[in-house]
Amino acid sequence: xxxxxxxxxxxxxxxxxxxxxxxxxxxxxxxxxxxxxxxxxxxxxxxxxxxxxxxxxxxxxxxxxxxxxxxxxxxxxxxxxxxxxxxxxxxxxxxxxxxxxxxxxxxxxxxxxxxxxxxxxxxxxxxxxxxxxxxxxxxxxxxxxxxxxxxxxxxxxxxxxxxxxxxxxxxxxxxxxxxxxxxxxxxxxxxxxxxxxxxxxxxxxxxxxxxxxxxxxxxxxxxxxxxxxxxxxxxxxxxxxxxxxxxxxxxxxxxxxxxxxxxxxxxxxxxxxxxxxxxxxxxxxxxxxxxxxxxxxxxxxxxxxxxxxxxxxxxxxxxxxxxxxxxxxxxxxxxxxxxxxxxxxxxxxxxxxxxxxxxxxxxxxxxxxxxxxxxxxxxxxxxxxxxxxxxxxxxxxxxxxxxxxxxxxxxxxxxxxxxxxxxxxxxxxxxxxxxxxxxxxxx
Amino acid sequence: xxxxxxxxxxxxxxxxxxxxxxxxxxxxxxxxxxxxxxxxxxxxxxxxxxxxxxxxxxxxxxxxxxxxxxxxxxxxxxxxxxxxxxxxxxxxxxxxxxxxxxxxxxxxxxxxxxxxxxxxxxxxxxxxxxxxxxxxxxxxxxxxxxxxxxxxxxxxxxxxxxxxxxxxxxxxxxxxxxxxxxxxxxxxxxxxxxxxxxxxxxxxxxxxxxxxxxxxxxxxxxxxxxxxxxxxxxxxxxxxxxxxxxxxxxxxxxxxxxxxxxxxxxxxxxxxxxxxxxxxxxxxxxxxxxxxxxxxxxxxxxxxxxxxxxxxxxxxxxxxxxxxxxxxxxxxxxxxxxxxxxxxxxxxxxxxxxxxxxxxxxxxxxxxxxxxxxxxxxxxxxxxxxxxxxxxxxxxxxxxxxxxxxxxxxxxxxxxxxxxxxxxxxxxxxxxxxxxxxxxxxx
Numbered sequence: 001x002x003x004x005x006x007x008x009x010x011x012x013x014x015x016x017x018x019x020x021x022x023x024x025x026x027x028x029x030x031x032x033x034x035x036x037x038x039x040x041x042x043x044x045x046x047x048x049x050x051x052x053x054x055x056x057x058x059x060x061x062x063x064x065x066x067x068x069x070x071x072x073x074x075x076x077x078x079x080x081x082x083x084x085x086x087x088x089x090x091x092x093x094x095x096x097x098x099x100x101x102x103x104x105x106x107x108x109x110x111x112x113x114x115x116x117x118x119x120x121x122x123x124x125x126x127x128x129x130x131x132x133x134x135x136x137x138x139x140x141x142x143x144x145x146x147x148x149x150x151x152x153x154x155x156x157x158x159x160x161x162x163x164x165x166x167x168x169x170x171x172x173x174x175x176x177x178x179x180x181x182x183x184x185x186x187x188x189x190x191x192x193x194x195x196x197x198x199x200x201x202x203x204x205x206x207x208x209x210x211x212x213x214x215x216x217x218x219x220x221x222x223x224x225x226x227x228x229x230x231x232x233x234x235x236x237x238x239x240x241x242x243x244x245x246x247x248x249x250x251x252x253x254x255x256x257x258x259x260x261x262x263x264x265x266x267x268x269x270x271x272x273x274x275x276x277x278x279x280x281x282x283x284x285x286x287x288x289x290x291x292x293x294x295x296x297x298x299x300x301x302x303x304x305x306x307x308x309x310x311x312x313x314x315x316x317x318x319x320x321x322x323x324x325x326x327x328x329x330x331x332x333x334x335x336x337x338x339x340x341x342x343x344x345x346x347x348x349x350x351x352x353x354x355x356x357x358x359x360x361x362x363x364x365x366x367x368x369x370x371x372x373x374x375x376x377x378x379x380x381x382x383x384x385x386x387x388x389x390x391x392x393x394x395x396x397x398x399x400x401x402x403x404x405x406x407x408x409x410x411x412x413x414x415x416x417x418x419x420x421x422x423x424x425x426x427x428x429x430x431x432x433x434x435x436x437x438x439x440x441x442x443x
Numbered sequence: 444x445x446x447x448x449x450x451x452x453x454x455x456x457x458x459x460x461x462x463x464x465x466x467x468x469x470x471x472x473x474x475x476x477x478x479x480x481x482x483x484x485x486x487x488x489x490x491x492x493x494x495x496x497x498x499x500x501x502x503x504x505x506x507x508x509x510x511x512x513x514x515x516x517x518x519x520x521x522x523x524x525x526x527x528x529x530x531x532x533x534x535x536x537x538x539x540x541x542x543x544x545x546x547x548x549x550x551x552x553x554x555x556x557x558x559x560x561x562x563x564x565x566x567x568x569x570x571x572x573x574x575x576x577x578x579x580x581x582x583x584x585x586x587x588x589x590x591x592x593x594x595x596x597x598x599x600x601x602x603x604x605x606x607x608x609x610x611x612x613x614x615x616x617x618x619x620x621x622x623x624x625x626x627x628x629x630x631x632x633x634x635x636x637x638x639x640x641x642x643x644x645x646x647x648x649x650x651x652x653x654x655x656x657x658x659x660x661x662x663x664x665x666x667x668x669x670x671x672x673x674x675x676x677x678x679x680x681x682x683x684x685x686x687x688x689x690x691x692x693x694x695x696x697x698x699x700x701x702x703x704x705x706x707x708x709x710x711x712x713x714x715x716x717x718x719x720x721x722x723x724x725x726x727x728x729x730x731x732x733x734x735x736x737x738x739x740x741x742x743x744x745x746x747x748x749x750x751x752x753x754x755x756x757x758x759x760x761x762x763x764x765x766x767x768x769x770x771x772x773x774x775x776x777x778x779x780x781x782x783x784x785x786x787x788x789x790x791x792x793x794x795x796x797x798x799x800x801x802x803x804x805x806x807x808x809x810x811x812x813x814x815x816x817x818x819x820x821x822x823x824x825x826x827x828x829x830x831x832x833x834x835x836x837x838x839x840x841x842x843x844x845x846x847x848x849x850x851x852x853x854x855x856x857x858x859x860x861x862x863x864x865x866x867x868x869x870x871x872x873x874x875x876x877x878x879x880x881x882x883x884x885x886x
Contacts, residue, residue, distance in 0.1 A: 037747075038749045039720075039721060039748070039751060040660070040691025040692070040751050041691065041750055042751050043751070044602070047598070047759045050766075083553045084553060086547055087545045088546065089546045092542050092546035093542075093543070095545075096543050097539075099536075099538035099539040100536070101535075102535050102538075102736075102737070103530050103531065103534070103535035104529055105529055108528065108530070108733070110525035110527060111523070111525045111735045112736050143738075143769075143772070146769045147768050149767075150597065150766070150767035151593075154593065154597070154621055155490070156484075157487030157488070158623065160484060160485075180601065217484040218484070244482075247483065248482045248483025250484050278482060290553070293555050293772070294772055295771065295772045295773075296772075306480070307482060307484055307485060308484060310481050322500070323593070323613075323621065325589070326586075326589045327738065328586075329772040330736035330738075331737060331772065331775065331778075332774065335542070
C-alpha cells in the first residue's frame with residue numbers, strides 16, 4: 001500500500017485530510033481500511049515527488065497544537081499573507097450592482113469572453129502599462145496568480161527546464177513538479193532535481209548571481225519578492241532581461257506586489273527595454289485590492305514573444321485559456337473594473353499605504369533589536385535574519401514565547417534558512433501588539 | 444517558422460487571434476513579422492497536436508461571415524449552450540449582500556479554504572447526495588467544470604489512458620491532448636491516437652458497446668450528455684460501473700445537466716452501488732442556475748477511490764486544489780449557497796423548466812418534419828439526425844436558409860457526423876421564431 005511518512009500501517013490507513021486554511025479542522029483521521037478495492041490506475045508519479053505537506057498547512061498544524069497547549073493565549077498571525085482590511089466601498093457596490101443586474105433581463109450575462117471582459121482588459125492596459133506598449137489584446141483576466149501559474153505550466157509543458165529564485169513562493173516549483181518538469185526531491189539539498197535554484201540573499205542584494213546560473217527555458221521571477229520583500233532594481237531587471245535574451249529563455253515575472261513599491265524600482269518587467277520579447281507577466285488584484293477571496297488577476301503575454309520556431313506564445317496561451325479555463329467570475333471582474341476607476345484606485349492605495357505603515361512598524365521593531373531585516377519598504381513582507389539559527393527553530397521560539405505566528409524561511413526553499421517572514425497584513429492593533437511582544441522577548 | 448494551416452508566408456505572420464465568444468471581434472490580423480527574435484524555448488509538442496480551432500470559435504467565424512453577407516438578417520443563435528434567463532432574485536441578493544459585506548470590517552473575508560466554503564460543501568452534499576453516502580469533505584467547490592476537468596488531468600498525469608464518448612464535449616479530449624495523454628490527430632479517423640472513442644448513437648441507444656471498448660485508466664462520461672441530450676439509464680450506468688470495476692478504471696462522471704432530468708435516470712453516478720470506489724463526479728451551477736458567467740461548480744472525490752497502490756485519490760486531488768487553484772470566488776460561493784436554499788432551489792428549477800419547455804417546442808418542430816430527434820427530454824439539447832448528410836453541410840444550409848446558428852455534430856467527434864445540436868437555452872420568442880423558420884424551411 002502507499003507509503004508516506006507516518007501514513008501507513010499493515011491494517012489501517014492514516015488519512016491526513018489537510019485543509020490548509022482551516023485552523024481547527026485539520027483532521028488526522030484513522031479509519032480502518034477505507035476500501036479493499038483499488039483501481040488499476042497508477043498514482044501520478046509527479047504527485048508522488050511532491051513533498052507531502054504544503055508550507056501553510058504545516059504552519060496551521062503548529063498553530064493548532066499551540067492553541068491546544070495555550071488555550072487562553074491570544075495568538076497573532078503574521079503568517080499567511082492574507083489581506084485583512086475591507087475593500088473600498090465603490091468596489092463592493094459595483095460588484096453588488098452587477099450581481100443584482102444578473103437577476104434582471106437587461107443585466108443578465110451568460111458566458112463572458114474566456115480572456116476576460118474587454119473593458120477590464122483595456123483598463124488594465126491603460127492603468128498599469130500605459131507607456132509600455134502593452135495592448136489590451138495581450139492582457140488576459142485570470143482568477144488569480146496561483147491558478148494562472150498552473151495554466152502557464154500547462155502551456156509550457158513537461159519538457160521545459162525551469163529556474164526559480166531561492167527562496168521563492170512554493171507554487172512555482174510545486175506546479176513544475178506536478179507537470180513533470182523536475183526530478184525527485186533531494187532531502188539533503190532541500191530541492192528538486194532539474195530545477196535551477198537561484199540563491200537570493202543579503203550576500204548578493206537578493207538578486208541571483210547570473211554568471212553562475214545555468215540556462216533554463218523558463219525563469220520564474222517575483223518582484224517585489226515573496227518572501228524576501230526585495231524589489232529588484234532597474235539595473236537588476238536589465239541584467240535579468242539581458243540574461244534571458246542571451247539564453248533564449250522566457251521570464252515569468254510575478255508582479256503581484258507591485259502596488260507596494262515605494263521607490264523607483266520597476267513595477268512591471270515591461271519597463272525594461274526588450275522584455276516584450278522574453279517575458280510573460282502575471283499579476284493580481286489580491287494584495288492590491290484585498291481580493292484574496294474574490295479571486296481576480298491578470299496575465300500579459302506580448303505578441304512578440306515567440307517560441308524557437310517562431311510560433312507566438314500568445315496563440316497557445318489563448319488556446320489554454322479557452323480549453324482549460326472559462327474566464328474569471330463576471331462579478332469579480334465588475335469589482336476589478338471599479339478598482340481601476342479614479343475613486344477605486346485611490347481608495348485601494350490608501351489600504352496599501354495602511355499595510356505599508358504596518359510594515360514600517362514591524363521593520364522598526366526588529367531593527368531596534370539589532371536584527372538585520374530586509375523587505376518592508378516595497379512589499380508587505382518583512383524578512384528577518386537570524387544568522388546561524390534554523391528558521392523552524394526561530395519560528396517555534398517566537399510562537400512559544402510571544403504567541404505570534406510567522407513563517408519559517410526554509411519553507412520557501414533552502415535559501416530561506418536562517419530567516420523568518422513576517423507579514424504586514426493585519427489590523428494596526430495586532431501589529432502594534434505583536435511589535436511590543438517581539439520587543440519584550442528579544443530585547 | 445511555424446506551420447499552421449494558412450498561417451505563414453515567407454515575409455509575414457498571419458495572426459489569428461481567436462476570441463471565441465466575441466462575435467464581431469474575431470480578428471484575423473496580418474502584421475509584418477512581429478519580431479525577428481525568437482526564444483530558444485521549444486513549443487509544447489502537445490499544443491502542436493491540438494487541432495487549431497476550437498469548435499465554438501469556428502462557429503463564431505461562420506456566424507460573422509453570415510452577418511456580413513446578410514446584414515439585415517435577424518440571426519437566432521441556438522449554437523453555444525449559454526444560459527439566457529436572469530438568475531433568481533434571492534441568489535443575486537445574496538451575492539450583492541456578500542459583496543457589500545466585504546467593504547465592512549465585520550463582513551470582510553480574505554482567502555477562503557481552497558476546497559470551498561464549508562457551508563456550501565455541506566449544502567451540496569445534503570442537496571444532491573443525501574442518501575448516497577457522500578460526505579461534505581468529499582465535495583470540492585470549483586469555478587466550473589471546464590477548469591476542473593483540466594485540474595483532474597493535472598491530477599491524473601500524462602501516463603494515463605483515456606476513453607471518451609463519441610460524440611462528446613471537446614474539453615475532455617482537448618485537455619488530454621494538452622496533458623500529453625494522446626497521440627497526434629488523425630485526419631482520416633477524425634480523432635487523436637491513444638484515445639479510446641466510445642461511439643454513442645441511435646444504434647446503441649447512445650450507450651457505448653462496452654464489450655468492444657478497450658480498457659483505459661480513465662473514462663470520461665457525461666450524462667445527461669452534451670451534445671446528444673441522452674441521459675444514461677440506471678441499467679446503463681450499472682453496466683458502466685461494472686465495466687470500470689472489472690477494468691480498474693476511474694470514471695470521471697460529468698453531471699452538469701442533471702437538473703434537466705425528467706425521468707427516472709440517475710442524477711448522480713453515486714446512485715449506482717459501487718460507484719464510490721471507481722468514480723469522480725464533476726458538476727456545475729452553470730446550466731442549473733444560469734451561472735455560466737458567475738463561474739461555480741463542484742467535484743466529488745470519494746475517499747474510497749484508491750490508486751493501484753492504495754493511495755487515496757482524494758489526497759492528491761486536495762493537493763492539486765491547494766497548489767493549482769485557490770478556491771472559487773467567495774461572492775460566487777455566496778450565490779451558490781443561496782441557490783440551495785428552499786427559495787433559491789425552487790426558483791432555479793422554474794428556470795430549468797422554462798428551458799425544458801423550450802426543448803419540447805424544438806423537439807416537436809423537428810419531429811413534425813419527420814426527422815429523428817434525440818435528447819430534449821432530459822437535457823437542454825436537441826440532437827437532430829440528418830441521415831446521409833454531412834453535419835457542417837446541414838449547419839450551413841440551416842444558417843443560409845433560416846439564419847439560425849446550430850452546432851454541427853461532427854464538432855463533437857466523428858460520432859456526431861450526420862447530426863446537429865440545437866440548444867434550448869434562449870428566450871421563448873426566439874425559440875418560437877426559430878421553430879417556425881425551421882418548419883417553413885424543411886416542410
